[in-house]
Amino acid sequence: MTQDPAAQAADPTTSHAQLYELVRARPDLRPIIAENPNTYPELREWLAGLGEPEIDAALARRHGAPDSDHSTQVLPTDEFGAVHHPPVHHAPTQPVPQQPRPEFDQQVFGSPAGYAAEQQPAYTGHAAYTPGAVTDPDEGATPRRRRGGAGVLVFLLGLLTVGALAATYFLLMGNPFGDDEPAAGQPNANDSAEQDDDSEQTQQSPPGSEDDPEQSPAPEDDDEADDDQQEDDAEFERPVPDEALSITEFSSPTGNINCQLDADDLRCTVTEYNFDAPEDCEGGVTFRVSDQGPATIDCSSSVSSQTQQLQYGELTGNTDFACEANEMFFECWSQRTGEGFEIAREYYEFTSE
Structure with missing residues (x-):
């Protein structure tokens, strides 16, 4: 017959593995598990870190207030001795399937805290729970070879590309730092083209078609408007402000x-x-x-x-x-x-x- 989960949570003979599964599966039983004398220290520390008042009260009841007579020590009973030597119990039924809780596993068993969930060890009811040694997944692995050669190759390819582009520019455009002035006595192609254009315009333009600045009409409209405005302002010795009324x-x-x-x-x-x-x-x-x-x-x-x-x-x-x-x-x-x-x-x- 399967034992009730609440009874298992309060039973001092419940194994560490079963307490671990109950804490994960039944949050409502955590105060009872916190008060169980067989709860191992790592699990108690994790429960205390949750900050729930019921769990904190259960932990306080479990430890109890210190006695006023400090010379008297309470010897451990056989029941508390079971903490160090828990008996082996065979679970008659399969454990209740639980959702993985990475943060719980990592804090209880000492794994590094993080957001990525690691594969959890399987717990069975056939043996008492013994925390395994914490190992670094990178320990023992063969160190990766640094890819310095690939970076050097990319850098050299970049230099070759820049050099090829620069050479192409010099071949097509010429030396930008050279003397752009043609040598004495050598005709300049641009000057020749400009002279040809000037001669063609001279031949095509009829006499008297050139713009004569004296014949261009002067922009007198704007000047006259400005003069009129200035004359109006000058004519008023004592003008009224714009906000004046218009009563006559x-x-x-x-x-x-x-x-x-x-x-x-x-x-x-x-x-x-x-x-x-x-x-x-x-x-x-x-x-x-x-x-x-x-x-x-x-x-x-x-x-x-x-x-x-x-x-x-x-x-x-x-x-x-x-x-x-x-x-x-x-x-x-x-x-x-x-x-x-x-x-x-x-x-x-x-x-x-």
């Missing part, structure tokens, strides 16, 4: 100043004022500026109240004139001449750049 008819937030920007002039009327004004100004004082001269007072035509307002801090203008609203005054001017005026309820002042 507006009033101040209080409604006391009304302005109108036309193509020929700019006019602003102050309805109520506290400064001296000409006698002909009735219903407000009108200030005017054009591109022809300085700003003046012209009450011949006034500007009425507008629906749109120019808020404080805003700036507006058209192609020739501009106005800026401040809390203390309004300032308007001609962009081309820079002439203008500042107006408010309390005062007015003519300005110029």
Whole structure:
């Protein structure tokens, strides 16, 4: 009758080979095998290296806490003596087929660790397990002969190939380090060909067909565009920035100043004022500026109240004139001449750049 695997794992008389097979086949029995007194040291070390809490606890129980009386030593029993002299058991059944575990075999039996799986020794239930001597597969093998001769042969073939290519180049292209200038008195083939081409072109070209730099039209379009741009920039003494508004008819937030920007002039009327004004100004004082001269007072035509307002801090203008609203005054001017005026309820002042 086949013994239960769990009972085999706990049985102190289980052979090393059977414990080895159980550890590989039944990971759930590893804590029981770790606590088995017949488990050989290499197998215990491998189990301890797994880092599993149950196995570590079983190993701790197996060794037990050290006794406080260090003078007393526990003599080995017959059961623990079986570790050194295990009896031979005949397995009634074939061992359970297992998947190879190279890392387990290599760490338990001292083989070099690595990723390549080596052929594992066959374990039978007819004899106690005895680890075999670890041998290097390269030991005893006849050292391989170094293939230095093949490398030298390849190197010589490479040199011969390079030499053949260099010789072919010199034969076809000539000596690149030689004097390319022809000897004195010897005609040069390239010079002769160039002279023939020049003579043919001279014969084929009709009189007056040569390019005359004086007759070539000058690229005046781009120059004229640049000149126009420079003239436009030069004409503006006080241009407005690009982010300025384009309002041409507006009033101040209080409604006391009304302005109108036309193509020929700019006019602003102050309805109520506290400064001296000409006698002909009735219903407000009108200030005017054009591109022809300085700003003046012209009450011949006034500007009425507008629906749109120019808020404080805003700036507006058209192609020739501009106005800026401040809390203390309004300032308007001609962009081309820079002439203008500042107006408010309390005062007015003519300005110029």
